[in-house]
């Protein structure tokens with residue numbers, strides 16, 4: 001599966017339609033899988049982070065030949081063209097696989113972030129993890145439209 005998105009919890013009713021809408025559009029270009037991890041509230045931020053991050057690693061470290069990208073607010077901000085270049089480089093040039101990881105409600109710990117090289121931000125605003133999932137899907141779809149020179153991106 002060339003693109004995987006790792007995120008927390010099942011999509012809620014409010015976002016379901018958009019999730020399906022962009023997911024189906026992306027599937028016209030490539031295969032994509034959304035891997036949902038159940039987020040657990042263990043009682044405090046540090047414990048929530050370390051245990052939920054453990055669950056992320058459990059899922060993604062098994063993936064072979066994937067390049068991982070953490071979604072992170074306070075890191076390099078990308079515009080849609082920069083983002084499309086990441087998709088193009090990985091999927092088309094290297095014929096590689098790419099895995100985007102969205103953090104849980106408390107975000108990632110510094111320790112976890114230090115273990116991953118690639119981090120991308122869609123801006124300085126904090127979006128709920130379900131909404132950033134929709135934004136990410138839309139940007140992946142937009143990236144394929146840009147790469148294929150199809151009318152959409154303005």
Ligand SMILES: C[S@@+](CC[C@H](N)C(=O)[O-])C[C@H]1O[C@@H](n2cnc3c(N)ncnc32)[C@H](O)[C@@H]1O
Pocket residue numbers: 070071072073101102103104105106107108120121122123124125126127128129132
């Ligand atoms: C509710 S946010 C976490 C907020 C937390 N205080 C932090 O600073 O990361 C949940 C996740 O959504 C993603 N996210 C939210 N806004 C984002 C943005 N503007 N750019 C990239 N990722 C974002 C990140 O993966 C984040 O870990």
